[in-house]
Amino acid sequence: MSIDPASVDLTAPFGSGTLPNPVTTASGCAGYGRELAKFLPLAELGSITTKTIMPYPRSGRATPRMAETPSGMLNGIGLQGSGIEHFVEHELPWLAERGARVLVSIAGERVEEFAECARALNGQPGVVGLEVNISCPNVDNRGLVFAANPATSHDVVAAVREVADPALPVYAKLTPDVTSVTDVAMACVRAGADGLSMINTLLGVVIDTDTLRPHLAPSGGTASGGLSGPAIRPVAVRCVYEVHAAMRAGQFASVPILGMGGIRTGRDALEFVLAGASGVAVGTAIFNDPTAPLRVLDELREALAVRGFAKLTDAVGLAHHH
């Protein structure tokens, strides 16, 4: 039943179109691509997802920003970045020249700031889609993240979909820190999302038992950070599984899912595919191995071949077919 890995068709559904293969980088784990390009040719990935970009430069949180945890890490960077203008002028042309397909992660503190980023990306080279990072504090709602409830998630996605180039798929990136990720997914799809990225980090706190204080520098009254890495993988697979099941059951329109959360190997990626993802993102594993995205792609191809899958799409959601 095993087939030649080279013959596996890795073409991955992406929005209403496709990408040459399903692997991308998870936002915030690959910067804007320059550093990773020293270790792997960016054009060989299905796409590269950028660090989240906001309309304006942002300094981010104070240090310490990170704590290592069992099979993972906690981070609180605070969306440090140079802003959309700098990105469009200095980073995007560089990425486009290298043939990278860029999924641009955007965020704002108000609904219109998301739209502002989306507008600035219309007609720009290299951009294949937008990923809306709705896990950003909403200044108009006590700093609660937009992703925390279906209504605010809907508002952001609708605003972005309205102004973005219709040819560009808009993905909503969902947080698992909600009562029902399916409800938020449904709201995003109904707002026009062409795909769903799952999952963002989980909120966590690490206490330093030497200083007797939270390990991450407090920011905006919180000591929490985002937990990522293999430790969260079952949570991520659960979210993908649940949302794919809801789409199969016809609760809302089916859109491609980009699965992420603790992917370190091709086997891990296959887990997400079987749960219903037609694309996968490698994140924290990059910190351990800068070539991880390309390695995961090769291992996924191998894992599909060994199981006799001639096409990636034959495996998508297969865990539900019982």
Place this chain on the structure above:
Amino acid sequence: MAHPVQRQAEIVELSPVGAYHRLVLQAEGIAERVLPGHFAALAVDRADGSLLLRRPFFIHRADPAAETIEIVLAEVGPGTRALARQRVGDTVDVVAPLGTSYSVPTAPASALLVGVGYGGSPLFGLADRIVEQGGSVGFILGASTAERLFGVEHAKALTPDVLVTTDDGTFGIRGQVTLPLTEAMRAIEARVVYASGPRSMLRAVAEVCSRESVRCFTAVEETMACGVGVCMTCVLPVVGDDGESRFVRSCVDGPCFDGSRVRWDDIGSVPADLEGAAAMGGL
């Protein structure tokens, strides 16, 4: 900054040196690119192990002919303990060389090199470079206690101007490296000071240098998740060439910084003028 490569490096030597371990790694294409102040990021666990983050270590020596690099490590946590438990012949996943090296004077100059503990390890390659260029060096090496000193004999082989301090007085002058600093700078007419070690020491050295109007370069040891510039965890508030302060990455814009540019007092906070400062543009 450096152009790093990733290699499965073989351990050719792992031996105790005082309270530390000397680790010599063999891998092609690394040693010839190393400049003083560059570092290496080592994976510390198996490919499926639970410790994901690489540990950064200054490169103590690089031997292009033998294609080896040498680092010095202290057992401070589970990651460094795991490294110290490796055997000769084992392989370690290494990314190196990384970072921005020390700025070395282009004309012959007298330089004072200040190191605390194994943090002083990058100063020796730097000393060789300065001497090669016709300059001269002096050292102040310090530690909390005698067994945590590093490189005292090595320094003495390079120059007669070596001062040693220990906090507890078990070796050399009782006190910290900053105690004899001003006097030592004047004694060797230092035009530049290079420091490497804990942040509190770097800050104190930078302060003395500013008072004495002597240039000062500091190599920082910040915690980092990736070492290659993507994670944004190792940032420090640093004043750029344009006079603007930004959170810049210790791993690519550092670890070697002009000590007068680092806003030591503001580390751990977000100073008002940094709110909204551009980030990834570097210095």
